Amino acid sequence: MEILQNMKLLAELIQCGGSIFTWCYNEEGALLGSNCPDEAFLSGVFELFGCKEQMLAYGTVHDTPLTLGTALGVLWSAAFEKEDGQLKRTWVIGPVFYQDVSMRAIEQGLRYYSRLETSVSWAMHLQKILAKVPVVQNTILHRYTLMVHYCLTGEHLCVSDINSETLPQVSDSPQLPAHDRHKVWMAEQGLLEMVRTGDLNYKQALSNSMTLSAGVPVHSDDALRQSKISVIVFTSLVCRAAIEGGLSPEEAYALGDSYIQAAESAKTLDDLNPLSLMMYDDFIRRVHKCRTNPKLSRPVQQCVDYIEMHLDQKIRASDLAPVVGYTEYYLTHKFKAETGLCINDYIKFAKIERAKVLLKSTDQTVQEIAASLCFSTRNYFSRVFLAVTGQTPIQYREG
Incomplete structure (x- = not known):
């Protein structure tokens, strides 16, 4: 009873330093209670990411505290209460982040656990909850852990006695193949x-x-x-x-x-x-x-800019005329006089320039690139590409 009272007081004191929660598990890993409002969800996260299993396996054999972590940068620490050498209860502090973590980093970390086959809604809920998780320096988390261990055992330990071997190492973190x-x-x-x-x-x-x-x-x-x-x-x-x-x-x-x-x-x-x-x-x-070509009038330059910004669409002279307030007939003659190209040829050249970038910088198929640039068929795209560059799209990509 004295240990439970001490732990209740300690949990309240730890909370004075922020939203840092304490959890209690029995020897079989059943959750006995916590002071966390998101208890059901976060206890599931703790188990799903394998932290509970690691905790029980370690606590069954060892007496010293343990730090547990995930590829998301989330940390917990655990201290063990024993009776006659047998695990009786485990007390956990967390979750916390040891550094500021962006939502993008959390999303990348979740890819590391893609084998868990979690749903999109679950991942979104996790991100929402993790946004509220406090950032706590390792030294502070370790001090809290040593205090918990002392309340459970009366034993003074050093920070170096806390086991952190289960934390993901650099080689464990998500890497691109x-x-x-x-x-x-x-x-x-x-x-x-x-x-x-x-x-x-x-x-x-x-x-x-x-x-x-x-x-x-x-x-x-x-x-x-x-x-x-x-x-x-x-x-x-x-x-x-x-x-x-x-x-x-x-x-x-x-x-x-x-x-x-x-x-x-x-x-x-x-x-x-x-x-x-x-x-x-x-x-x-x-x-x-x-x-920007200084020889181009402002209306023609506006048309050039419009074409560059709408290469993923089907563009005609009739689309450009309202942009500059000219009739289609007047615009087509003015455009060719200033650029040396009719509007349709300019659009083709601009689309082929974009296709060259996509062929060299992405692994999109020729069919996908043709569709993204609004060519009617892959064959038509390939013919235009060959006429402009002297190579087929495949030859250009491999060259």
Whole structure:
């Protein structure tokens, strides 16, 4: 009875430091109680991710406390109450994060547990609950754990006595297999090519690349530092691509330096997260501006920009005329006089340029690329591609 009273008091004291919950399990792993409002769901998470099984297996043999973790960055700690050398109850603290973790990192961690075949609604509910889980430094979690152990046994231990061998090691964390790494490289090349060409229709490509990689895989206990490294590396790559696209080195390097300094000055992940998108958009718009043909009148340049932004649609001269307020007849003659191409040929060339990027930077099939650029058939797409480039799409991809 004294242990239960001591643990009740200790649980209240721990809660004074934040929403850090305590749990009690019997020797068979049945939950006896907790002070967590999401008890049913989080106890299921604890079991589903294998933490309860590890806890019981360890506690049956050992007396010292244990730290348990997952690929999501969620931690628990456990201390064991024994009677005549036999496990009687296990007391658990958690869950907590040991560092700030983004929702994207949680989503990536869930892929590591794809074998569990959880539902989408379950994963969404988990993310909602984990958003409320506190961040607690390892040293503080360890102190709480040692206090629990003392209440249960009267024994003073050191932090080094806490077993952390069951925590996921770097090799256990989600890694992209080799072929997926190639996909990341392909996506990166596509993003950089869009900078070189000043392609304003970049948002879908940028979104797709973020689902493949969360950034530079630097393993660090400092999530903010890791994110800063990713932003700085990405900025450096984009800066060089912009120079290749025609932006002056003076302007490109000055702009890149300003974004790198902004990344270094960020105090939180919330300050840092918007920077990559802002930087990428800024560079693309500057390259687009410097590549804009000064010989084109504003209405024709508007048509060119409209075409670039709607390559995934069927575009006709009749669609462009209302954009600039001209009749279709007048626009077609003015467009050809200024560009040297009729509108239909310009649209074909623009679509083939986008197809070249997709062939080199994605693993989409020729059929998928043709459909995404609104060609009526794969054969027609291949004929146009051959006429423009002198190669078939397959030859271009393999070249």
